[in-house]
Amino acid sequence: MxxxxxxxxxxxxxxxxxxxxxxxxxxxxxxxxxxxxxxxxxxxxxxxxxxxxxxxxxxxxxxxxxxxxxxxxxxxxxxxxxxxxxxxxxxxxxxxxxxxxxxxxxxxxxxxxxxxxxxxxxxxxxxxxxxxxxxxxxxxxxxxxxxxxxxxxxxxxxxxxxxxxxxxxxxxxxxxxxxxxxxxxxxxxxxxxxxxxxxxxxxxxxxxxxxxxxxxxxxxxxxxxxxxxxxxxxxxxxxxxxxxxxxxxxxxxxxxxxxxxxxxxxGPEWPARMQRLRHGPLTDTGAEIWLDGGHNPAAGEALAAVLAALPARPTHAICGMLNTKDIGGFLRPLAPHLQGLRAVSIPEAAATLPADITAAAARAEGIDAREAASVGEALADILAETPGARVLICGSLYLAGVVLRDYS
Missing domain, CATH: 3.40.1190.10 (Mur-like, catalytic domain)
Known part of the structure; x- marks a missing residue:
C-alpha cells in the first residue's frame, strides 16, 4: 500500500x-x-x-x-x-x-x-x-x-x-x-x-x-x-x-x-502525552522518566508549563525530532527548565533529524546538549552526570513509539 x-x-x-x-x-x-x-x-x-x-x-x-x-x-x-x-x-x-x-x-x-x-x-x-x-x-x-x-x-x-x-x-x-x-x-x-x-x-x-x-x-x-x-x-x-x-x-x-x-x-489513558513511565528498564535506573510526543512550539510551551509545576528536581531531556519540525520553536520554552539535553536520531524514521543537528539547535537555545546513539545510551550518560534525575523524552510521537516498544 x-x-x-x-x-x-x-x-x-x-x-x-x-x-x-x-x-x-x-x-x-x-x-x-x-x-x-x-x-x-x-x-x-x-x-x-x-x-x-x-x-x-x-x-x-x-x-x-x-x-x-x-x-x-x-x-x-x-x-x-x-x-x-x-x-x-x-x-x-x-x-x-x-x-x-x-x-x-x-x-x-x-x-x-x-x-x-x-x-x-x-x-x-x-x-x-x-x-x-x-x-x-x-x-x-x-x-x-x-x-x-x-x-x-x-x-x-x-x-x-x-x-x-x-x-x-x-x-x-x-x-x-x-x-x-x-x-x-x-x-x-x-x-x-x-x-x-x-x-x-x-x-x-x-x-x-x-x-x-x-x-x-x-x-x-x-x-x-x-x-x-x-x-x-x-x-x-x-x-x-x-x-x-x-x-x-x-x-x-x-x-x-x-x-x-x-x-x-x-477515565482516559492516552499514552505519550506527558506520561510518567513506571515500568521497564528505563525506570529501573532510579530516574523519574516522562514521555511526551509533542513536537511544535505550542507543545513546547505546554511541556514547559508542566515542568514548572512539578516539584523541583534536576531535569534533562532526551530529544529526537523529524526534519519537518520547528526545533528551535519547540525547544525555546523548554530551555529554562533543562539542565541538559541528549539528542538522538529516531530509529526507523526516514525523516529523522540527525542527532548532531538536534544538538546544535539545542545549543543555539542555550541548552547544554550532546549527542547519543540511543535512548538507553542517552539515559546512562545523563545519570552518570546527575543520578536520580528527572528525564523528559520528547520531540516526536515516532520517538515515543520506539520507547514504548523497546523500553517498556
Missing part, C-alpha cells in the same frame, strides 16, 4: 471519494460522527469524549493517528482495538476495490477504517483529522453530529500554509452547514478565521471564553456554560493544557446531550 502513491502526503479528496464509491459508500452508513480537527490536543480531547460516552453505556468507534507501537491503535471498533483478522480483511477488500490506482497510505487505511465502522454496531464514530481538515481523508462525512476544533497553532506549514490564518482556514474546512462546532481555546487570529468560515457555511459555534468556560478552583475543575456549572475532579491526563481539552470534551458531551462528564476527565 505504501507503493501505491509516490508521496506520503498529497492533500486532495478525489482518490478517497473514488475508493469509497467502489466500496459502496461506507461513509454514508456510519454511526453518528464527531469530527475532531486542530493542531494540538486532538487525541486527548477525543479520548475524553470517548471515555464520557462509554461511561454512559454507548459503544464508540474511534479513529486516530499516528499509532505509537502497532497500527491497530488507529482503529477502535465498538471500544476495542481492531483484531488482526478484521484489519487484514478490511485492508484486503480496500486493496481489491482500489485496483492498483494511485492512493496514499493514509487515504486507503482511512477508507478501511470507515468500512469497518460502517459494518460494526455502535452508537458513535469519533474521527480525528490526520492533517489539516479541509482536504484530509476523514473529511468525507456530509453531516456529522458534531465537529470540534482544538487549539490551532503553527505546524505542518509545508502543507497547510505559513500563517496562523491559513492553517486555521484548513482546520475550519471540517465545518458543515447546520452542524454545531465546539471551538477550543484559540489565538485571536485563528478564532477570527473559524468564526468567519462558520458564518459563511451556517455552522453554529460554541466558543471557549464566550459560550463555555473552564477553570480550576481549590484543586477542582469547574466547567460552566448556559446549561449550568459542573464541579469535577481535575483531569487524569497531566498538564495545564489538559484543562482546555477537558473543557472541549465536556462541551461536546453537553451539546450531544449524552455522556458522563466526570468519567470524561477521570
Amino acid at each position: 505504501m507503493a501505491l502513491h509516490p508521496k506520503i502526503i498529497d492533500l486532495t479528496l478525489d482518490r478517497v471519494h473514488r475508493l469509497l464509491a467502489a466500496l459502496g459508500h461506507p461513509e454514508r452508513a456510519l454511526p453518528s460522527v464527531i469530527h475532531v480537527a486542530g493542531t494540538n490536543g486532538k487525541g486527548s480531547t477525543q479520548a475524553m469524549i470517548r471515555a464520557g460516552l462509554e461511561a454512559a453505556g454507548d459503544r464508540v468507534h474511534a479513529y486516530t493517528s499516528p499509532h505509537l507501537v502497532r497500527f491497530h491503535e488507529r482503529i477502535r471498533l465498538g471500544g476495542a482495538l481492531i483484531a488482526e483478522s478484521a484489519l487484514e480483511e478490511l485492508l484486503a477488500r480496500c486493496e481489491a476495490a482500489n485496483g492498483g490506482a494511485p492512493i496514499t497510505y493514509f487515504e486507503i487505511t482511512t477508507c478501511a477504517a470507515l468500512l469497518g465502522f460502517a459494518e460494526a454496531p455502535a452508537e458513535w464514530t469519533l474521527l480525528e483529522v490526520g492533517l489539516g481538515g479541509r482536504l484530509d481523508a476523514t473529511n468525507v462525512i456530509e453531516r456529522p453530529a458534531l465537529t470540534v476544533i482544538t487549539p490551532v497553532d503553527l505546524d505542518h506549514q509545508q502543507y497547510l500554509g505559513e500563517t496562523l490564518e491559513e492553517i486555521a482556514g484548513e482546520k475550519a474546512g471540517i465545518l458543515k452547514r447546520g452542524v454545531p462546532c465546539i471551538v477550543g481555546p484559540q489565538h485571536d487570529a485563528a478564532r477570527d478565521v473559524i468564526e468567519a468560515r462558520a458564518a459563511r457555511v451556517g455552522a453554529p459555534l460554541f466558543v471557549h471564553g464566550q459560550d463555555w468556560m473552564v477553570r480550576t478552583e481549590h484543586g477542582r475543575l469547574v466547567y460552566e456554560d448556559d446549561a449550568g456549572l459542573l464541579d469535577l475532579p481535575m483531569p487524569r491526563l497531566i498538564g495545564a493544557h489538559q484543562l482546555g481539552n477537558a473543557g472541549m470534551a465536556i462541551a461536546a458531551l453537553r451539546r450531544l446531550g449524552r455522556g458522563d462528564a466526570e468519567a470524561a476527565v477521570t
Whole structure:
C-alpha cells in the first residue's frame, strides 16, 4: 500500500471519494460522527469524549493517528482495538476495490477504517483529522453530529500554509452547514478565521471564553456554560493544557446531550502525552522518566508549563525530532527548565533529524546538549552526570513509539 502513491502526503479528496464509491459508500452508513480537527490536543480531547460516552453505556468507534507501537491503535471498533483478522480483511477488500490506482497510505487505511465502522454496531464514530481538515481523508462525512476544533497553532506549514490564518482556514474546512462546532481555546487570529468560515457555511459555534468556560478552583475543575456549572475532579491526563481539552470534551458531551462528564476527565489513558513511565528498564535506573510526543512550539510551551509545576528536581531531556519540525520553536520554552539535553536520531524514521543537528539547535537555545546513539545510551550518560534525575523524552510521537516498544 505504501507503493501505491509516490508521496506520503498529497492533500486532495478525489482518490478517497473514488475508493469509497467502489466500496459502496461506507461513509454514508456510519454511526453518528464527531469530527475532531486542530493542531494540538486532538487525541486527548477525543479520548475524553470517548471515555464520557462509554461511561454512559454507548459503544464508540474511534479513529486516530499516528499509532505509537502497532497500527491497530488507529482503529477502535465498538471500544476495542481492531483484531488482526478484521484489519487484514478490511485492508484486503480496500486493496481489491482500489485496483492498483494511485492512493496514499493514509487515504486507503482511512477508507478501511470507515468500512469497518460502517459494518460494526455502535452508537458513535469519533474521527480525528490526520492533517489539516479541509482536504484530509476523514473529511468525507456530509453531516456529522458534531465537529470540534482544538487549539490551532503553527505546524505542518509545508502543507497547510505559513500563517496562523491559513492553517486555521484548513482546520475550519471540517465545518458543515447546520452542524454545531465546539471551538477550543484559540489565538485571536485563528478564532477570527473559524468564526468567519462558520458564518459563511451556517455552522453554529460554541466558543471557549464566550459560550463555555473552564477553570480550576481549590484543586477542582469547574466547567460552566448556559446549561449550568459542573464541579469535577481535575483531569487524569497531566498538564495545564489538559484543562482546555477537558473543557472541549465536556462541551461536546453537553451539546450531544449524552455522556458522563466526570468519567470524561477521570477515565482516559492516552499514552505519550506527558506520561510518567513506571515500568521497564528505563525506570529501573532510579530516574523519574516522562514521555511526551509533542513536537511544535505550542507543545513546547505546554511541556514547559508542566515542568514548572512539578516539584523541583534536576531535569534533562532526551530529544529526537523529524526534519519537518520547528526545533528551535519547540525547544525555546523548554530551555529554562533543562539542565541538559541528549539528542538522538529516531530509529526507523526516514525523516529523522540527525542527532548532531538536534544538538546544535539545542545549543543555539542555550541548552547544554550532546549527542547519543540511543535512548538507553542517552539515559546512562545523563545519570552518570546527575543520578536520580528527572528525564523528559520528547520531540516526536515516532520517538515515543520506539520507547514504548523497546523500553517498556
